[in-house]
């Protein structure tokens with residue numbers, strides 16, 4: 001998101017520099033407005049991309065409903081600053097889970113989310129009644145954070 005903001009900032013500072021071309025001959029003007037148009041489309045395409053990557057309202061609602069944030073820091077989820085469990089920031093690049101004992105695959109993640117104690121007996125993470133569908137939604141979200 002900061003990248004997008006940086007780019008919009010860059011586009012805004014570039015804007016005035018493109019302005020004088022408005023007073024130039026026809027040919028120049030049309031190519032400038034074309035470039036301007038391309039710029040606007042480009043900004044929208046990244047903003048749109050980042051938006052869809054960050055939005056995931058279903059996943060966020062689920063993470064809030066299950067109060068996962070009471071124990072985890074979860075990027076993009078309001079009031080998710082818990083520290084009883086590991087931060088979930090960087091899930092998309094995490095190769096292993098649970099301090100290295102488990103490979104971070106969708107299957108392993110599903111098993112963990114649905115019944116943590118069956119994967120690691122004695123874990124502090126409770127069974128929160130996560131269904132297969134819930135797990136799929138969460139796994140999709142973890143690919144983005």
Ligand code: HEC
Pocket residue numbers: 063066067068069070071072084085086088094096097098099113120122123124125126128130138
């Ligand atoms: C009561 C606290 C608590 C709640 C609530 C909780 N967790 Fe956890 N979670 C933990 C703990 C503690 C661990 C570390 C597991 C361990 O090593 O025993 C963990 C581990 C994880 C991991 C593995 C992270 C890693 O890199 O190893 C994921 C993913 C996870 N939790 C997701 C969730 C989700 C999603 C929810 C909500 C549905 C949730 N947790 C709710 C305490 C909690």
